[in-house]
Amino acid sequence: MTISQLRSRRVELPDPDTAALDIDLLLVHVLQKPRYFLHAYPEFELSAEQATVMEQLLARRIAGEPVAYLTGEAEFWSLTLATDPSTLVPRPDTELLVEWLLEEYGDTPEKRVLDLGTGTGAIALALASECPRWQVSAVDQSAQAVALARRNATALGLERVCVSRSDWFDQVVGEFDIVVSNPPYIEADDAHLQRPGVCFEPASALVSGADGLDAIRQITRRAPDFLAPGGVLLFEHGYRQAESVAAILRAAGFSRIETRSDLGGNPRATMGVNSH
Known part of the structure; x- marks a missing residue:
C-alpha cells in the first residue's frame, strides 16, 4: 500500500x-x-x-477517536505536547489566550501567572516558553493530567513551571498577577458532546452544569482572593457565552471587561481586571 x-x-x-x-x-x-x-x-x-x-x-x-490520542501528541503554539485521554486535546482557538496575554504583558519582565485546569499544560507552557522570567504555576484536579503536564514541562525543558493538583483554587497558595483558564463550559445537554472526537474526551473537562457556566462562576467568585490589585482574570468560553461571562465578572467586581474573538470570528475569550 x-x-x-x-x-x-x-x-x-x-x-x-x-x-x-x-x-x-x-x-x-x-x-x-x-x-x-x-x-x-x-x-x-x-x-x-x-x-x-x-x-x-x-x-x-x-x-471518531481524535488524531491526537492516536498519535499521542498535538501541536500548540510553538510546542509539541504529549496527549492522552485524561485531558482535552489542545485546540488552536485556545492560542488566543496566550496571544492576548503576550500582547498585553509580554514586555513586562516579571509576572506571576496561574493556569487553572491546565490539562496538558498547554497555556502555562506556552507562556513560560515565551516569557522566561515569568513565574508560571499550573493546577488541575486530575492526577493524570498533572502527571501529563509535568511530563510535557520536562520534555520541553520548562521544569520551572510548577504543576500541582488542585480543584480550582482549593490547594492554591499565593498571589498572582494573571489567572487564566480554559475551564469546562459546555451545557450538559449540548448535542456537540456526541460529535466524533469530542465524545472520546473527558466529560469533566467539557461539561459545567445546565448552562455551562458553573466553573466560570466558581472561579470568578474566588479569584479576587488570589489576584493582586489590578491583576487580570482571563477565560476561554463558548461562542454564545460572552455576555454571560462579562456579567459574571462585572457582578464579582471586575472592571475593564473585554471580549475577543477566535480565528473563526466567534467571541471566545473574556478578560476582567481585579478592582478589589
Whole structure:
C-alpha cells in the first residue's frame, strides 16, 4: 500500500474539513518521516507492518477517536505536547489566550501567572516558553493530567513551571498577577458532546452544569482572593457565552471587561481586571 493510496482514504473519515490533515498526521506518525516526505514520495510503499498499524489507526479515526490520542501528541503554539485521554486535546482557538496575554504583558519582565485546569499544560507552557522570567504555576484536579503536564514541562525543558493538583483554587497558595483558564463550559445537554472526537474526551473537562457556566462562576467568585490589585482574570468560553461571562465578572467586581474573538470570528475569550 502506497502513501498515495492511503491519502485517498480521506473520504472515509468523519470530518471532511480535517480529513486530509488527519491522514497526513497518521502517516507521519507511522512512518516517522516529516510531512514533506508524503508529498515528495507519494508512491512510497509501506511495509506490511506499517500498513497494518495504519489500518488500525484509520479504523479508530473513522470511529471518531481524535488524531491526537492516536498519535499521542498535538501541536500548540510553538510546542509539541504529549496527549492522552485524561485531558482535552489542545485546540488552536485556545492560542488566543496566550496571544492576548503576550500582547498585553509580554514586555513586562516579571509576572506571576496561574493556569487553572491546565490539562496538558498547554497555556502555562506556552507562556513560560515565551516569557522566561515569568513565574508560571499550573493546577488541575486530575492526577493524570498533572502527571501529563509535568511530563510535557520536562520534555520541553520548562521544569520551572510548577504543576500541582488542585480543584480550582482549593490547594492554591499565593498571589498572582494573571489567572487564566480554559475551564469546562459546555451545557450538559449540548448535542456537540456526541460529535466524533469530542465524545472520546473527558466529560469533566467539557461539561459545567445546565448552562455551562458553573466553573466560570466558581472561579470568578474566588479569584479576587488570589489576584493582586489590578491583576487580570482571563477565560476561554463558548461562542454564545460572552455576555454571560462579562456579567459574571462585572457582578464579582471586575472592571475593564473585554471580549475577543477566535480565528473563526466567534467571541471566545473574556478578560476582567481585579478592582478589589
